[in-house]
Amino acid sequence: MDLPLLSASFLAFALTMYAILDGFDLGVGILLLFQPVAASRDHMVDCITPTWDGNETWIIMAGVTLLAAFPTAYSILLPAFYLPVILMLLALGFRGVSFEFRVQTTRLRRRWDIAFGIGSLVAALMQGLILGGVVQGVTVQNGRFAGSVLDIVRPLPIISGVTLGIGYAVLGAGWLNLKANSPVQHFAKRCVRICSPAFTVLFGIACLYAARIQPFIRAKWGSHEIALTCLIAAFAAVAGTLTVLTEKLRASVLFFLGLSVFAVGISGIALIIFPDIVPCSVSLWDAASSSTSQCFVLIGAAFVTPVVLGYSAFAYWIFRGKTPEEGWGE
Amino acid sequence: MNSKKDLSHFAGLAGTTLLGAFFFFLIIGVFGLRFAITGVLAFIVGALAICHRFPAGGTEP
Amino acid sequence: MRLDPSILARIQFAFTVSFHIVFPTMSIGLASFLAVIEALWLKTKDSIYLEIYKFWLSIFAMGFGVGVVTGIVLSFEFGLGFARFAEIAGPAIGPMIALEVLTAFFLEAGFLGIMMFGLHRVGPKLHFIATCMVAVGTLISASWILSANSWMQTPAGVAIHGDHLTVLNWRDVIVNPSWPYRLPHMISAAYLTASFMVAGVGAWYLLRGIHQGFARRTVALGTAFATVLIAGQVFIGDILYGTMLKYQPPKMQAAEGFWEEKSQSPAPYYWFIIPDQPNQRNRLELGMPYLGSIWLTHSLRGRVEGLKNTPRDRQPRMAMVFYAFRIMYGLAILMFGIGVASLWLRFRGRLFASRWFLWTLVFMTPSGIIATLAGWYVAETGRQPWVIYGILRTVDAVSPVPARALLSTLIGFICVYSVFFSAFLIFTLRIIRLGPAEAPPHAEASGSLKNAFRPQVLDSPARVVSTQSS
Numbered sequence: 050m051d052l053p054l055l056s057a058s059f060l061a062f063a064l065t066m067y068a069i070l071d072g073f074d075l076g077v078g079i080l081l082l083f084q085p086v087a088a089s090r091d092h093m094v095d096c097i098t099p100t101w102d103g104n105e106t107w108i109i110m111a112g113v114t115l116l117a118a119f120p121t122a123y124s125i126l127l128p129a130f131y132l133p134v135i136l137m138l139l140a141l142g143f144r145g146v147s148f149e150f151r152v153q154t155t156r157l158r159r160r161w162d163i164a165f166g167i168g169s170l171v172a173a174l175m176q177g178l179i180l181g182g183v184v185q186g187v188t189v190q191n192g193r194f195a196g197s198v199l200d201i202v203r204p205l206p207i208i209s210g211v212t213l214g215i216g217y218a219v220l221g222a223g224w225l226n227l228k229a230n231s232p233v234q235h236f237a238k239r240c241v242r243i244c245s246p247a248f249t250v251l252f253g254i255a256c257l258y259a260a261r262i263q264p265f266i267r268a269k270w271g272s273h274e275i276a277l278t279c280l281i282a283a284f285a286a287v288a289g290t291l292t293v294l295t296e297k298l299r300a301s302v303l304f305f306l307g308l309s310v311f312a313v314g315i316s317g318i319a320l321i322i323f324p325d326i327v328p329c330s331v332s333l334w335d336a337a338s339s340s341t342s343q344c345f346v347l348i349g350a351a352f353v354t355p356v357v358l359g360y361s362a363f364a365y366w367i368f369r370g371k372t373p374e375e376g377w378g379e
Numbered sequence: 380m381n382s383k384k385d386l387s388h389f390a391g392l393a394g395t396t397l398l399g400a401f402f403f404f405l406i407i408g409v410f411g412l413r414f415a416i417t418g419v420l421a422f423i424v425g426a427l428a429i430c431h432r433f434p435a436g437g438t439e440p
Numbered sequence: 441m442r443l444d445p446s447i448l449a450r451i452q453f454a455f456t457v458s459f460h461i462v463f464p465t466m467s468i469g470l471a472s473f474l475a476v477i478e479a480l481w482l483k484t485k486d487s488i489y490l491e492i493y494k495f496w497l498s499i500f501a502m503g504f505g506v507g508v509v510t511g512i513v514l515s516f517e518f519g520l521g522f523a524r525f526a527e528i529a530g531p532a533i534g535p536m537i538a539l540e541v542l543t544a545f546f547l548e549a550g551f552l553g554i555m556m557f558g559l560h561r562v563g564p565k566l567h568f569i570a571t572c573m574v575a576v577g578t579l580i581s582a583s584w585i586l587s588a589n590s591w592m593q594t595p596a597g598v599a600i601h602g603d604h605l606t607v608l609n610w611r612d613v614i615v616n617p618s619w620p621y622r623l624p625h626m627i628s629a630a631y632l633t634a635s636f637m638v639a640g641v642g643a644w645y646l647l648r649g650i651h652q653g654f655a656r657r658t659v660a661l662g663t664a665f666a667t668v669l670i671a672g673q674v675f676i677g678d679i680l681y682g683t684m685l686k687y688q689p690p691k692m693q694a695a696e697g698f699w700e701e702k703s704q705s706p707a708p709y710y711w712f713i714i715p716d717q718p719n720q721r722n723r724l725e726l727g728m729p730y731l732g733s734i735w736l737t738h739s740l741r742g743r744v745e746g747l748k749n750t751p752r753d754r755q756p757r758m759a760m761v762f763y764a765f766r767i768m769y770g771l772a773i774l775m776f777g778i779g780v781a782s783l784w785l786r787f788r789g790r791l792f793a794s795r796w797f798l799w800t801l802v803f804m805t806p807s808g809i810i811a812t813l814a815g816w817y818v819a820e821t822g823r824q825p826w827v828i829y830g831i832l833r834t835v836d837a838v839s840p841v842p843a844r845a846l847l848s849t850l851i852g853f854i855c856v857y858s859v860f861f862s863a864f865l866i867f868t869l870r871i872i873r874l875g876p877a878e879a880p881p882h883a884e885a886s887g888s889l890k891n892a893f894r895p896q897v898l899d900s901p902a903r904v905v906s907t908q909s910s
Binding site for chain 2 (some may be wrong): 660667668671674675677678679734735738739766773776777779780781783786787788789861
């Protein structure tokens with residue numbers, strides 16, 4: 050276990066935390082677009098209001114860890130994904146300010162709800178796009194990005210974008226099932242029944258397409274057959290349970306299964322990309338900064354992350370149970 | 380007949396302005412670092428004393 | 441039409457960072473203000489403090505939200521617009537910002553939910569801790585980011601080989617030469633911003649004769665804080681000036697408007713110039729005689745060093761630095777004057793009755809924001825043409841992104857941020873127009889941890905409850 054590997058693990062941890070936590074926030078936002086009843090929309094937003102900010106912070110953690118530990122990769126990947134990253138940031142911006150601004154008005158609340166929903170949707174799509182783009186590969190020359198900002202408009206990234214959006218919707222629905230009142234719970238369960246199979250199918254298509262266009266994925270299959278088979282089996286099992294047993298599962302189990310699907314998916318992707326950080330061009334070790342920088346981040350992370358997890362869990366615990374009908378307002 | 384009141388009012392204002400300008404020059408170090416430190420401390424202590432002593436009639440009407 | 445990517449990248453970063461800084465400046469000040477107010481409420485049980493708290497909490501929440509989302513943009517924008525800067529400086533500033541996220545962002549975000557919505561779930565004492573945690577979070581955050589930016593201004597503790605930067609000594613990187621002075625300067629600026637915002641709104645109510653109790657208390661508090669703070673700020677500013685004169689001479693040379701290696705004696709203090717950078721002279725200069733020597737050299741006849749002391753390819757643009765500095769400095773003098781006037785009016789018992797003073801406070805409501813922005817423009821434009829002073833030039837740091845992409849995203853940012861800003865302004869003005877709501881007559885549920893576990897507290901509707909019987 051050397052330093053770049055540890056840093057990469059922390060980076061993966063931050064990204065996973067983000068995908069899971071902000072995943073259900075963005076998912077709820079996406080589902081907002083499909084909820085016709087205004088009071089239910091208010092309730093859905095209430096379900097994520099007290100904890101969304103901490104959830105979103107994990108993406109900054111991931112981005113900054115990349116900058117600190119793998120600056121070369123940061124300087125290649127960000128210009129490569131210039132347009133989707135900026136669209137994602139603007140979308141997250143709309144989603145974030147909508148929390149505060151929508152409660153200031155009743156007349157215009159529906160407009161802010163649309164902004165909230167579209168912001169969440171675009172952010173999810175862009176994140177998937179970037180993920181697909183990473184797997185697809187990025188043109189690198191002399192350690193600099195040398196492609197076009199429009200390289201991302203190709204089938205794999207686009208499929209990945211839609212897949213991730215639907216996946217987040219599954220997470221969001223699971224959260225609502227856990228925290229919301231009866232009408233919204235029914236709505237959430239319907240969403241799970243529709244989105245789970247869609248997500249599974251699209252994920253499968255994306256994987257197959259990626260394997261087709263990227264020889265290194267086929268090579269990985271060859272060398273890690275057992276691990277990948279297990280992951281695929283686990284994925285299928287969890288996704289299947291989610292789809293078939295939606296009504297019969299307890300709310301917490303349902304949500305947990307959604308998280309598991311994501312965890313399995315992320316593990317698979319990580320296994321495939323490793324040991325590169327910019328697939329096929331830059332390995333973890335090539336992109337790593339000097340050990341003094343890595344140590345600083347890792348020591349800080351080692352001490353502070355448990356504290357962060359502690360009081361974050363405390364915040365979730367304070368707002369445990371079902372979200373009150375009349376919301377959190379004073 | 381407010382001329383006396385006006386005059387004292389004006390004198391007070393002028394005096395305060397001159398004192399303020401003097402403190403300003405003190406604090407920005409025109410007379411040296413030691414005077415600057417003394418000046419900023421004296422100003423802050425004086426301000427706190429005045430705020431404490433004259434709570435600006437801060438109770439409800 | 442030929443567009444220059446480096447200019448577009450700079451404009452884009454300048455726009456997004458200028459927009460962003462407005463909001464954390466308010467948030468840092470208001471967070472501590474709210475902590476003080478809540479402490480006063482808990483101590484005195486005077487419901488006026490709860491009224492003040494709730495009023496400023498809603499404005500704080502909006503500002504905090506806009507600050508967070510515009511801040512996320514910046515953490516990625518290093519790479520988006522200035523990839524080479526990110527590649528080179530990443531090992532130095534990356535870990536600092538990573539620690540900022542770990543020790544500050546999570547802290548603020550984690551406790552913000554409790555601060556905003558938890559009063560009925562945790563009771564006053566625990567809630568107060570949440571408010572304090574948010575305030576502390578903003579201060580820790582300012583600390584780290586100022587360290588990162590100060591490292592760009594006065595780099596230390598690193599070794600460079602080509603494009604590869606290695607940190608040799610973290611203590612030198614974090615506690616770099618300018619950080620110990622820039623940090624208190626920024627914190628004071630944030631506190632002054634909040635003080636004048638609070639005092640200005642209060643003054644507005646006093647002029648209209650409404651919400652008297654609320655208004656008197658906030659004007660009294662705001663002016664008192666402002667007076668004490670401005671004295672410290674002017675002092676720190678002067679020390680910082682001397683520090684930057686030592687470590688980044690071109691910036692201070694540009695700031696004062698002098699060109700010649702040694703100015704005339706005695707030197708005036710320029711208030712207005714029309715600089716002609718290509719010809720290295722001023723077309724017009726207006727100033728107050730003797731004041732330059734007195735303020736800048738602490739003597740009656742001292743000579744000031746001008747921008748020609750710096751080679752031409754290392755000179756910042758004088759116009760930007762000069763005027764940004766004058767705006768910041770001018771507002772500081774105005775703030776100082778208001779502080780002195782407020783002391784005098786207190787002494788005379790006329791703090792709330794003097795209409796000209798109250799109107800001044802109203803106009804000075806955004807003064808802290810403008811002064812802070814101006815100060816940052818001095819800092820950043822004065823450091824040009826360097827992005828890391830003495831190490832990397834801005835033009836060499838730009839990303840390999842085509843100008844068309846930069847232009848379209850710049851337009852995108854301007855449009856979206858305009859929406860954010862308009863909404864923030866409209867809703868804030870509406871909150872001010874509606875005024876503080878009457879605070880509930882009874883205290884909230886008592887604040888022990890034990891009570892937080894009680895089912896009554898959990899299931900109680902999110903409205904005011906009467907004092908709990910134990």
